[in-house]
Amino acid sequence: MTLTKSKYYFEALDYFPFNLSECMDALNYALSYEPEDADSLCLMGRVYSEELKDYETAKKYFDEAMQSNIGNVNTPKYYIECLLNNEDYKEAEKLIAFALELKGIDKSEILNCLSLLHERNFEYKQALGTLKEAKKFAYNRAALEILEDREKLVKGKTVRTRTVKKAD
Incomplete structure (x- = not known):
């Protein structure tokens, strides 16, 4: 350079x-x-x-x-x-x-990208698992907050099905 x-x-x-x-x-x-x-x-x-x-x-x-x-x-x-x-x-x-x-790459950023890939493929459970792994490599508050926000977003996309009991 x-x-x-x-x-x-x-x-x-x-x-x-x-x-x-x-x-x-x-x-x-x-x-x-x-x-x-x-x-x-x-x-x-x-x-x-x-x-x-x-x-x-x-x-x-x-x-x-x-x-x-x-x-x-x-x-x-x-x-x-x-x-x-x-x-x-x-x-x-x-x-x-x-x-x-x-060597030396910010693994939390790359794992965040991997979670986004999973999310785009509608694999929300894998995306959440990847975000959990990414948190292990987040060494400052800003990075951790980004991952936590992404986690909330992905959790909001997961479909929760509840069974409703019918009254007889």
Whole structure:
């Protein structure tokens, strides 16, 4: 990571997502200095995925970021979210399995993505089990609150059936 590239990458990160024009300018500068920088490619993927909803273009940037630095712990979470939004569930499942093996990755975030995958497949019991597992890896209050909120949401979706006794 060169000093000039770092300057532009951090500017882009600072502008994201509130000033996309400046963010894109800074990202393009960063990538012109180092075209294979995984962090810059990941941020470009986030712009296309989160802001422009152009998941196919985003996937290309995320793929490039992964190829550039397979051990980058920043890319998988955002790539998984993009895949889930694009309903590429099989790809997301494979990337989740890979990401959980990466040293230094935030496992609570990746397990949260896995619970979302289960939820999107209407597997609420598995989603709740995964959230329980994710809580073990949540090491700050904010992360734990996110997981607890997701747990409440999933519990609210589970169908509860009660048998009603008829009076004779």
